[in-house]
Amino acid sequence: METFKLDRPIKEICLECRKDTSYGSDNHVNRIPCGREEEDGWLCEECQLVECDKCCDFVIDYECVDGGIDDGKLLCRDCFDDIGTDVIIMFIEDIIEKYEVYFGFVKGSVKPEYDDDFLELIDLLRGVTYVESRGAGWAVQQGFEK
Ligand SMILES: [Zn+2]
Numbered sequence: 327m328e329t330f331k332l333d334r335p336i337k338e339i340c341l342e343c344r345k346d347t348s349y350g351s352d353n354h355v356n357r358i359p360c361g362r363e364e365e366d367g368w369l370c371e372e373c374q375l376v377e378c379d380k381c382c383d384f385v386i387d388y389e390c391v392d393g394g395i396d397d398g399k400l401l402c403r404d405c406f407d408d409i410g411t412d413v414i415i416m417f418i419e420d421i422i423e424k425y426e427v428y429f430g431f432v433k434g435s436v437k438p439e440y441d442d443d444f445l446e447l448i449d450l451l452r453g454v455t456y457v458e459s460r461g462a463g464w465a466v467q468q469g470f471e472k
C-alpha cells in the first residue's frame with residue numbers, strides 16, 4: 327500500500343486517477359503530459375481511453391467524425407476506416423434479424439447465443455462477404471445480397 331504524504335508528493339501523477347506515472351510504474355507507458363489550472367501532470371493510458379461510439383471498444387487511438395451521418399461521433403481507428411465504405415458494425419441480434427431468413431433459417435429459430443445455429447449463420451455470412459470480429463460485434467460488408 328502506498329500512503330500519501332504531503333511532504334513527499336508523487337511528482338508524476340495522473341491527474342485523473344491520481345496514480346503514479348513515473349518511469350518504472352505500471353502507468354508509464356503511453357502517458358501524455360497534461361496541464362490543468364491547479365497543477366501540471368500526466369494522463370495515464372487508461373484515463374485516455376475513449377469508448378468507440380460504434381463498436382464500444384475502449385481505445386487510445388480514436389478519430390472524431392466530421393460530417394456525414396456519424397457527425398461528432400468518436401470512433402476507433404478501425405470503425406473510422408470503415409466510414410464511407412459499406413462496412414457496418416453489427417451485433418448478434420442485428421445479424422440474426424437481417425440474415426436469418428436470407429440464409430434459409432426459419433424466422434425466430436436462431437437464438438442470440440453463441441450456439442451451433444448462430445455459428446453456422448456467421449459461417450455462411452463469412453462465405454459471401456467480409457466479416458471481421460470487432461469489439462462486441464462484427465464489421466460486416468453490406469450490399470452482397472443485391
Ligand atoms: Zn489515470
Ligand SMILES: [Zn+2]
Pocket residue numbers: 378379380381382383401402403404405406461
Ligand atoms: Zn470501433
